Amino acid sequence: MAQSMSYNPSAGLAGMLKKGHTSYSGITDATLRNVEACREISTITRTSLGPNGMNKLVVNHLGRIIVTSDCATIVKELEIEHPAAKMLQLAAEAQDFECGDGTNLVVSFAGELLAQTEDLVRMGLHPADVVSGYAAAGEKLMTCLEEMTLLCGGGMGDGRKQEELERVIRPVLAAKQLGSEDILAPLVAEACLGTMSSSSGAASVNVESVRIAKILGGSIGQSHVIHGFLALRGLETSLTSCDNAKIAVYACGIEASATEAKGTVLMKNADDLKNYNKSEEKKMEEIIKSIADSGVKVIVSGGTVSEMAMHFIERYGMLCLKIGSKWELRRLCVATGSTAMVRLGAPTPDEMGWCDSVKQMEVGGKPVTVFRQKGEGGKKSKLSTIVLRASTSSVLADLERAIDDGVHAARTACKDGRLVPGAGATEMEMSLRIAAFADTCPGLDQYAIRAFGKALEVVPRTLAENAGLDQGKVLAALGAAHASGKKLAGVDIDAMGNSDATGVEEETKVVDLFATKATAFRLAIDAALTVLRVDQIIMSKQAGGGRGASAADQMAGM
Structure with a gap:
């Protein structure tokens, strides 16, 4: 000191x-x-x-x-x-x-x-x-x-018209992707309008409600909008489509859970082994049957799906999809109104989600699963997905940044629609x-x-x-x-x-x-x-x- x-x-x-x-x-x-x-x-x-x-x-x-x-x-x-x-x-x-x-x-x-x-x-x-x-x-x-x-006439209107949003979004996209703004601006405007609330009052755009799915191959002109969720992988089951589907989402894997304590099972003959396997099969069948009896047609798992569970899912005529990313799982829950469960069993009506159609498609040689909300009766989808197509990954990444700026511009325009030259x-x-x-x-x-x-x-x-x-x-x-x-x-x-x-x-x-x-x-x-x-x-x-x-x-x- x-x-x-x-x-x-x-x-x-x-x-x-x-x-x-x-x-x-x-x-x-x-x-x-x-x-x-x-x-x-x-x-x-x-x-x-x-x-x-x-x-x-x-x-x-x-x-x-x-x-x-x-x-x-x-x-x-x-x-x-x-x-x-x-x-x-x-x-x-x-x-x-x-x-x-x-x-x-x-x-x-x-x-x-x-x-x-x-x-x-x-x-x-x-x-x-x-x-x-x-x-x-x-x-x-x-x-x-x-x-x-x-x-500029004071600005745009209430923000619920396609041409008004396109007018605001097009210059933003042109500054990043000159020549592609005429293709991308209608897609961004459609995606934003698809997630706006149908209630009266000021329009609003949630940036998180517009998702971008990048699929390599093709051209920008092949890009399109899906009102719903798109998973970049195919279904695990032989069935590939379903309409008016109730959906159960599990954040855990669909398999027999291991016990916390280690134990040893002593089997003296072949009958003991057969009975042991049958008890496990019976328990798994009870779980899958209870899910099917609740009206669920689509099962989404955030973990692994065992072969035994897949066998019974096929038997009861349900669709199964695996999603490894917890963020993608969360987006699917938002799009369908589901609740990601951590317990394996039949979901309650509040935990189940619903979708107009679930279908496996092939885009650019890649299998994808589409959860589509048709929006009938004035209903709006909670999530819109812009499927981007381009020849290289660098172009896809730059297109994604441009679209993100366009969605932010739509959100800003809904808050303050005033325009300047x-x-x-x-x-x-x-x-x-x-x-x-x-x-x-x-x-x-x-x-x-x-x-x-x-x-x-x-x-x-x-x-x-x-x-x-x-x-x-x-x-x-x-x-x-x-x-x-x-x-x-x-x-x-x-x-x-x-x-x-x-x-x-x-x-x-x-x-x-x-x-x-x-x-x-x-x-x-x-x-x-x-x-x-x-x-x-x-x-x-x-x-x-x-x-x-x-x-x-x-x-x-x-």
């Missing part, structure tokens, strides 16, 4: 902290280093923004290969350790959890804000002035963003309004506010750049269109290769969800301001060897 209390003032911070620590302070060593790290991660993901965004091939530490343009997946698999860049990753993950879409907008806009900050700091502005200006511009942005919703139209209009707002602000804040408006141009500029257009020409034409009052003018990515086109669509048909856009801007601004408020970085010595480069090594290399 006496040694730790002795402090050498001449040693500075090093004399107070444990040996092996690293520290950086000041604008050059801390602020600009953080800005540069965030700008680098933003540069990586920006080329994946928009419908023509490029994919990234990431090989993680386990050797798994991921090919995707989804920003949240990219930054997660990169395993970022730089403390400042980690903040952008956390912001992207928060956006993915809350809205499912707009993750690339978060990272790109935050990175562009910090890139603009670097110029302001080198001009002589203090980071506190930049933070104050960005905060004022952020408040103005949210106010103007609500006004933009009026340009897409294709960079909203960002360009906001850029002009923020620039005009900067002219009314006295003091040093106006420089930061003007830089904030300039940073908003990153979206239309990136859309044009990724589409192979001349970004300078497109931005000039787009700015002129908005200055003349054409507030719906956006980037026309279809103008690629046409030398006469300006790359600007005077009235874009693409729409974005207001809630997704507002949340993305808020998270990006918060992440950027958090980075700018840091003036000193102090890191303790890393414990153990660690995996890969440490945060201190990354800071030293910046």
